[in-house]
Amino acid sequence: MSTIFTSGLICPLDKNNVDTDQIIPKQFLTSVSRDGFAEALFYDWRYLADGSPNPEFVLNYPQYQGASILLTRANFGCGSSREHAPWALQQYGFQVIIAESFADIFFNNSVNNGMLLIQLSKTNIELLFNRCAQGSQHWQIDLASQEIMFGNNAAMGFNIDADIKQRLLSGLDFIGSSEQLASQITAYEQQRKASMPWLG
Amino acid sequence: MGQTLYQKIYQSHVVGKLNPSTDLLYVDRHLIHEVTSPQAFSGLRLAGRKVRRTDLTFATMDHNVSTQRRSLDAAGETSRKQLEALAENCAESQIPILDLTHPDQGIVHVIGPEQGLTQPGMIIVCGDSHTSTHGAFGALAFGIGTSEVEHVLATQTLPQQQAKTLKVEINGELSPHVTAKDVIMAVIGELGTAGGNGYVAEFCGETIRALSMESRMTLCNMSIEMGAKAGLIAPDEITFAYLEGKAHAPGAEHWSAAVSYWQSLQSDSDAVFDKTVVIDASTIAPQVTWGTSPEQVIAVDTPVPAPESFSDETKRHAAERALQYMGLTAGQKLTDCKVDVVFIGSCTNSRIEDLRAAASVVGTKKVAAGVRALVVPGSGIVKRQAEAEGLADIFKNAGFEWREPGCSMCLGMNDDRVAAEERCASTSNRNFEGRQGRGARTHLVSPAMAAAAAIAGKFVNIAKGDWA
Numbered sequence: 001m002s003t004i005f006t007s008g009l010i011c012p013l014d015k016n017n018v019d020t021d022q023i024i025p026k027q028f029l030t031s032v033s034r035d036g037f038a039e040a041l042f043y044d045w046r047y048l049a050d051g052s053p054n055p056e057f058v059l060n061y062p063q064y065q066g067a068s069i070l071l072t073r074a075n076f077g078c079g080s081s082r083e084h085a086p087w088a089l090q091q092y093g094f095q096v097i098i099a100e101s102f103a104d105i106f107f108n109n110s111v112n113n114g115m116l117l118i119q120l121s122k123t124n125i126e127l128l129f130n131r132c133a134q135g136s137q138h139w140q141i142d143l144a145s146q147e148i149m150f151g152n153n154a155a156m157g158f159n160i161d162a163d164i165k166q167r168l169l170s171g172l173d174f175i176g177s178s179e180q181l182a183s184q185i186t187a188y189e190q191q192r193k194a195s196m197p198w199l200g
Numbered sequence: 201m202g203q204t205l206y207q208k209i210y211q212s213h214v215v216g217k218l219n220p221s222t223d224l225l226y227v228d229r230h231l232i233h234e235v236t237s238p239q240a241f242s243g244l245r246l247a248g249r250k251v252r253r254t255d256l257t258f259a260t261m262d263h264n265v266s267t268q269r270r271s272l273d274a275a276g277e278t279s280r281k282q283l284e285a286l287a288e289n290c291a292e293s294q295i296p297i298l299d300l301t302h303p304d305q306g307i308v309h310v311i312g313p314e315q316g317l318t319q320p321g322m323i324i325v326c327g328d329s330h331t332s333t334h335g336a337f338g339a340l341a342f343g344i345g346t347s348e349v350e351h352v353l354a355t356q357t358l359p360q361q362q363a364k365t366l367k368v369e370i371n372g373e374l375s376p377h378v379t380a381k382d383v384i385m386a387v388i389g390e391l392g393t394a395g396g397n398g399y400v401a402e403f404c405g406e407t408i409r410a411l412s413m414e415s416r417m418t419l420c421n422m423s424i425e426m427g428a429k430a431g432l433i434a435p436d437e438i439t440f441a442y443l444e445g446k447a448h449a450p451g452a453e454h455w456s457a458a459v460s461y462w463q464s465l466q467s468d469s470d471a472v473f474d475k476t477v478v479i480d481a482s483t484i485a486p487q488v489t490w491g492t493s494p495e496q497v498i499a500v501d502t503p504v505p506a507p508e509s510f511s512d513e514t515k516r517h518a519a520e521r522a523l524q525y526m527g528l529t530a531g532q533k534l535t536d537c538k539v540d541v542v543f544i545g546s547c548t549n550s551r552i553e554d555l556r557a558a559a560s561v562v563g564t565k566k567v568a569a570g571v572r573a574l575v576v577p578g579s580g581i582v583k584r585q586a587e588a589e590g591l592a593d594i595f596k597n598a599g600f601e602w603r604e605p606g607c608s609m610c611l612g613m614n615d616d617r618v619a620a621e622e623r624c625a626s627t628s629n630r631n632f633e634g635r636q637g638r639g640a641r642t643h644l645v646s647p648a649m650a651a652a653a654a655i656a657g658k659f660v661n662i663a664k665g666d667w668a
Contacts, residue, residue: 016514016517016518017393017394017493017518019493019630019632021611021630021632021633021634021635022632022633022634025634025638026611026612026613026635027613029235029263029264029613030235030264030276030278030279030281030282030613031278031282032238032239032242032281032282032285033239033242034239034242034243034346044633044634044638049620049638049639073514074394074514075393075394075397075427078393078394078427079329079630079632080328080329080611080630081236081327081328081329081331081343081344081345082235082236082345083236083239083327083345083346083347086345101394101397103394103397103427104397104398104427104429105329105342105343105344105345108344108345108348109345109346109347109348112345112347112348113347161221161361162219162220162221163218163219163221163222163361166219174347174351174359175247175249175350175351175354175355177218178218178224178351178355178357178359179354179355181215181216181218181224181357184215184216184224185215185216185224185226185355185356185357188215188226189226189356192226196457196458196461197454198319198450198451198454198457198458199228199319199322200255200256
């Protein structure tokens, strides 16, 4: 089995505090489907008021078409809990997001959709932006060895929670693995009912 | 070593261990609404799963309901489909729902407490980031995504890892016209929007103890705006008094047992927090945001900061971009700044106390010419009470629109939006770019500050008596 999680083109989004209202604005949240959000990604930045692509937004640059790794800065995904944000990123083509930090709910939502979110120090993020400034970059992300490989034997390591790594590598069923504790859930409910009957 | 309140609630909900770092926690209340639940129900159906505890799951319609008419199609076709999907999903799974025909319908974080569903010591989740609101009761409450909504529907549990603990101690007396909204905005200004990432915050100190439940909810509501997983306030007599007699609160047969359990929900005196912040509330003035992040906030009478005043390069760039978006210049005073729209509402500030504060500022005055002003009560209960107390008439006589309950202009998922380059004084919680409408310029304020802005047609310092 290949240990390469993703191999692809990087798109640098040089912004801090990118909130989920920017990732996917509210007018796209009325859908009852889990699909069809790629076009909505970064909508207000990506398109001008007349609906045409904004040539100044990095996702629209010709050299970043087909990118699958997003490089950004601190506190990415802050704000609303809308899972439509990782859906939109993933459906657009991003499998990996590298940032200095992520908002908690966004992080969980992304992992629950099988995306890899890599958190690096400010210094390392700066180094990666510097690499991008030298021209378009194709990197390989090896999750098993926890490395971003730049080619020519150059690489940068990253840390990841052991549980999340396991889930991403083995594709564990999020609900199914909790259901394995079914008898403990039932036992907890019985004890809860007996000791605090007002909880329902 | 003692435990913090958060650690006590966490430990008491551990069903079992999924792996060395992850626990499976039991969920006492699961609140759902139309926007983040349809895909979760579809997922359940696909996998052949059922809702495990329909009696611990409660639904409301709030995010994209019309605040002008009580019909499902009043805010457009896509909204209608989503609202109908919620109604159908709840009917199929027999989940109680406060739909548009129910007199108590309202914003999920207003109705939970109002119905007595929110109680101390519980774990409460909802597919909405402002679930932190319920922490005001000493419940561990946090927002989740749709995959997690599906997980909770199926199992009534959620995998979690222990968060770090942050103590926010607030002492000192609040100045007149300074509210919980100003306090939390000042705290966010100090800690930043990522200052709470990875933490559960517990608010304590003499200022907090003196706050009403409505004020505590406003405070905990915006914990998420500093990135905290949840905000918590230990329950006390004010909490118990609020809950007694509420529809879903413990009845007489369980009341004293419940209260004696709730009284144990305190951080131990020797509990150690990972981080502590101490704030002097007496120094806080009425706050207004000037930028596009809740951390970009100032006291109303201080000038808009210059980007160069930020030593941090990131904050400097953010300030440049924000000033451009907001149509402001450094050094400008917001008290010279005209407003086009005033919105009083949202899960942050749409409760009876908020409406009383706003109405007391309005009195017999009128909304300034050219200002569109909305009051959107948080629930049917708030609306009826405000009407009974004469508050609705005060607003209507002044020229405010008096609307039906819903999330409304906080995020503009319905037809309540702010137009591009319009400036809005809003009692909501997020001033992000485009939040209230593409190009909309949002300034977050307290209800009293919003009401004053509606009357004066510009921001005013209500702490000064002569503003009107």
